[in-house]
Amino acid sequence: MKLDKLPVNNETMCVQVVSSNTDHMIYCLDENADVIQVTSISEATTDEVIAMIPHMVILVLNPHRVFDMMCGYKLRAGHIFEPDFYPYDHLAWRYFLDKEKLFIVREFAKQKNVVNYESSEEYHQNKHRITDYIFARPTPIELKDETMHQRMVEARRYELDALQKCVISC
Structure with missing residues (x-):
């Protein structure tokens, strides 16, 4: 099946492709990780869908991969x-990505796509974004309990490692 280019809103920061075999939902996300455009495509391969998206940061997911990622996160965080x-x-x-994770996804895409990105000025301005997310203490229990903080650090590290494997930069 031959597909044309998908028109993408100018405010799009990331395109999230969610696939189930030959059915796909394409979410265009703005800088606040809000959905600004939704497209549904049937009877196409994931590669065909990716090929029709203009130069953009693309996150390719499927229900099983996300479920495994959420299970791994919850297991490491101690959830029952x-x-x-x-x-x-x-x-x-749409709720899978928040604003902070959206910018982390963009950092992953830059690392994959740009040669010598680590020596750029932009990298040095944003290099702590990923580590700040991993080592943050966003909950009161993490401020009080070092063991819980270490579990959450491991959970966030696992989550970002799994998320990084889903990022494509065209």
Whole structure:
């Protein structure tokens, strides 16, 4: 199947492709990780969908990969309940990325796409974004309990390692 280019809103910071076999949902996210455009495509391969997206940061996910990522995060964080399993076309995918993770995804894309990115001025301005996210103490329990903080550091590190494998930069 031959597909044309997908028109993408000018405010798009990242395109999130959520696939289930030959069915795909394409979410265009703005700088606040809010969905500004949604497109559904059926009967196409993931490679065909990616090829029709103009030069952009692309995050390719499927329900099983995200479920495994959320399970791994919860396991390392010490949660006892299994996360929800979302179908590929559920708008809950929009809540998968927050603003901070969106900028981390963009950093991963730059690292994959730009030669000598680590020697650029932009890298030196943003190099702590990923480590700040991993080592942050966003919850009161992490401020009080060092063991819990170490568990959450391991959980966030696992989450970002899994997320990095999903990033494509065209």
